[in-house]
Amino acid sequence: MATIITVSALLLTGCADGSGDGGGGGDGPEKTTLTVAGLPLADVAGLHLAIERKFFEREGLTVRVRPVQQSVQALPALAKGQVDIIGGADYVKFLQAREKGTLKTPYLAEGARNAPHMMDVLVPPESDIRTARDLKDKRVAVNILNNIQSLTLNGILRQEGAGRPDYRQVPFPQMATVLERGQVDAVHIAEPFRTALKRKLKARTVVDGDASPADGIPLSGYATTEQFAEKNPKTAAAFVRALRKGQAVAAEDREAVAKVLPSYTEIEPDEAAALKLPAYPETASASPLDRLIREMREQGLLKKKLAAGDVLHEPGK
Structure with a gap:
């Protein structure tokens, strides 16, 4: 190597x-x-x-x-x-x-x-966020602002007739920490961090990041x-x-x-x-x-x- x-x-x-x-x-x-x-x-x-x-x-x-x-x-x-x-x-x-x-x-x-669930929106298990529509005005962490994550999520939310969240820039390795501390309401996170965070916090998936029109x-x-x-x-x-x-x-x-x-x-x-x-x-x-x-x-x-x-x-x- x-x-x-x-x-x-x-x-x-x-x-x-x-x-x-x-x-x-x-x-x-x-x-x-x-x-x-x-x-x-x-x-x-x-x-x-x-x-x-x-x-x-x-x-x-x-x-x-x-x-x-x-x-x-x-x-x-x-x-x-x-x-x-x-x-x-x-x-x-x-x-x-x-x-x-x-x-x-x-x-x-x-x-x-993009592929199914390799990039998802996750929330803590006790969160009242259940669907894409619940993300409107919520604090959602993305790795970089105005990037592929917000672009794809905005497209999905538009198709769902849902409003946009309040994006916050957080590097992938820090997303578990800010979500656990309640500094954001949800994270839009990619692999391999997605699987690690789900296991650590028992986080729930509320949006599959590969949903249309972001699929593939x-x-x-x-x-x-x-x-x-x-x-x-x-x-x-x-x-x-x-x-x-x-x-x-x-x-x-x-x-x-x-x-x-x-x-x-x-x-x-x-x-x-x-x-x-x-x-x-x-x-x-x-x-x-x-x-x-x-x-x-x-x-x-x-x-x-x-x-x-x-x-x-x-x-x-």
Whole structure:
């Protein structure tokens, strides 16, 4: 398994290992050592499986993972070239950054799509919140404001004819604490934190985060910069080939995902076996992402026209 260091340590030591730059030559990758910022979520299981099973090594790549709690935390490092790729990069914030001209981040590959109960709204067992309609004006924790969680929940509530809650930004690892203390009324939480919180607090599910129109919607992917993709086309293609193999394992072998999750999250092995996993697409697809973009525009999170083809970067094979 690749060495794991925090992003803060990375920023203190400067750029990622430069020994991999220009080391490919010939038909090999231009850059052989890659730094990927990754979240402690089930979204990036395919990445860790590809590392564990040496799919990257077979493509001539060494992939090092730097953990982050929120994908946007890695954007400054990505812009400076200290991180090559962000795994588990949520589409909402990254598409907004692209629209604002902050940083254009093409996606090399999809990471995860929504699936039943992998991202739910939970409440304490004694809560009087019973249905989606009861969430109106209630304090609901989300990992990042105006992001994929509030976007999908707003869509579900709209379809239910329900009013919106009062969103509060709380990192996933802290959601159990704030819910237990009564600082929020509910949490919109993703795996692997969802299962851990349900067991710890005996929390109830009041909304399945995969309900229509959020069912199967793209959640996150593997984002880089236009400069990296243009400068390192062979590296990008090799990364995607290896990642697709990891995604295929994740999609087909639930036990493999359950075994790898404890290696990069705080989830216990017995809890990992009980997780509700996202879908792991092997190839990027424009249609689901266009659907997400339409929802973002409907909720005012994107102002300009944007198509999935403008965002997805399909490296040469």
